[in-house]
Structure formats: C-alpha cells, structure tokens
Amino acid sequence: MTVKSEHGAIAGASRIVVMGVSGSGKSTVGQALAAALGMPFIDGDDLHPASNVVKMRSGIPLEDEDRWAWLDEVGRALDSRPAAVVACSALARRYRDRIRVIAPDVIFVHLDGPRAILESRLNARRNHFMPAALLNSQLAILEPLELDEAGIVADIDSEPDELVRQILGKIRP
Ligand SMILES: Nc1ncnc2c1ncn2[C@@H]1O[C@H](COP(=O)(O)OP(=O)(O)OP(=O)(O)O)[C@@H](O)[C@H]1O
Ligand SMILES: O=C(O)[C@H](O)[C@@H](O)[C@H](O)[C@H](O)CO
Numbered sequence: 001m002t003v004k005s006e007h008g009a010i011a012g013a014s015r016i017v018v019m020g021v022s023g024s025g026k027s028t029v030g031q032a033l034a035a036a037l038g039m040p041f042i043d044g045d046d047l048h049p050a051s052n053v054v055k056m057r058s059g060i061p062l063e064d065e066d067r068w069a070w071l072d073e074v075g076r077a078l079d080s081r082p083a084a085v086v087a088c089s090a091l092a093r094r095y096r097d098r099i100r101v102i103a104p105d106v107i108f109v110h111l112d113g114p115r116a117i118l119e120s121r122l123n124a125r126r127n128h129f130m131p132a133a134l135l136n137s138q139l140a141i142l143e144p145l146e147l148d149e150a151g152i153v154a155d156i157d158s159e160p161d162e163l164v165r166q167i168l169g170k171i172r173p
Contacts (some may be wrong), residue, residue: 075102
C-alpha cells in the first residue's frame with residue numbers, strides 16, 4: 001500500500017516504473033535508482049516481442065495493439081517480485097492503467113524534460129534500436145501523470161546520480 005509520509009514523500013514505493021519518452025534516461029536512471037534501493041532492475045526494452053523491436057528499428061511507431069501484451073509483461077515483471085524498478089515509457093494514461101491492472105501498487109517516476117535535451121541525448125547514443133526520428137511520435141503520445149496517479153516528476157537536466165538523489169527525496173520503499 002502507498003501512503004504519503006509526513007514529509008510528503010510517497011512511502012511504500014517498492015514497485016517502481018521509471019517512465020518517459022525515448023532518450024529521457026529511463027534505462028540509465030532506472031538502473032542507478034534500483035542499485036541505490038537494492039532492488040532488481042528490469043529494462044522494459046527487453047520485454048518487447050521481437051515484432052515490436054523490428055518495427056521500432058525500422059522507424060515505425062508502435063500502435064496501441066502492439067503495446068498491450070508488452071505492458072502486461074511490464075505489469076507481471078512488477079507483480080511477480082516483492083520489489084523492482086522497471087524502465088517503461090508508459091507514455092499514456094491508458095498504458096499506465098493497463099500496468100496498474102496487474103500491479104496496482106506501482107509508483108511512476110516520470111523523467112521529463114525539453115525536446116532539445118532529449119534530441120541531443122538520442123543523437124549522441126549509439127547501439128540502440130530506437131531511432132531519434134521516433135521522438136516526435138513519442139512526444140505526441142505523452143500524457144503527464146494525472147493528480148490521481150501515484151507518482152512523481154523529475155527534471156532530466158541533471159546528472160543521473162543527482163536525479164536519483166532527488167527521486168529518493170520524494171519516494172521511499
Ligand atoms: N541525466 C542524464 N544526464 C546525461 N546523460 C544522460 C542522462 N540520462 C541519460 N543520459 C544519456 O542519454 C542517452 C539516453 O538515455 P537512456 O538510454 O537511458 O534513455 P531511455 O529513456 O532508456 O531511452 P529509450 O526509451 O529509447 O530506451 C544515453 O546515452 C544516456 O547515457
Ligand atoms: O511505447 C513505445 O513507444 C515504445 O515501446 C518505446 O517507448 C520503447 O519501449 C523504448 O522506450 C524505446 O527504447
């Protein structure tokens with residue numbers, strides 16, 4: 001169960017999704033956050049069916065129909081463990097709702113920031129299936145967390161370690 005502690009931090013955060021568009025740092029920050037919390041880290045990129053990876057690699061944005069089974073995998077990755085950090089874009093409310101059906105106590109950490117930073121990080125990144133050209137479609141789908149969704153927002157314009165520090169000031173297991 002999640003409750004706000006007396007300091008306003010979200011307590012009971014043991015199943016965490018680090019969300020945001022491509023290039024926001026989900027894998028980088030998610031891994032560091034999991035290490036700091038002593039929790040396993042699972043990269044949602046590794047849970048995609050091969051057909052999704054082929055599509056993204058070819059520069060074709062995924063459709064909702066491509067995402068449902070993947071989001072179910074994300075939900076199961078969380079629900080089958082007592083604690084975990086999963087990197088998953090979870091761009092739209094309906095995608096987060098899908099994850100919550102399986103893992104109701106999930107907390108979302110939205111890595112948010114301006115297009116210019118996202119673009120420069122994606123253009124500098126090597127050896128990843130996701131092309132920078134898909135950033136526009138990702139930003140078009142993005143729906144920020146709503147007030148009734150358990151989660152926090154972190155601004156990506158800091159070093160990963162600093163982001164982890166900020167996140168740990170707002171959530172605690
Ligand atoms: N806070 C940060 N400061 C500087 N560089 C960062 C930061 N976060 C991530 N990066 C770098 O930006 C690039 C994108 O980060 P990362 O791959 O973690 O993003 P992602 O959200 O997981 O992307 P995707 O959804 O496409 O898998 C990487 O090269 C990473 O090293
Ligand atoms: O929902 C989506 O459009 C995609 O699944 C992407 O967001 C990828 O999972 C990933 O973030 C790219 O590496």
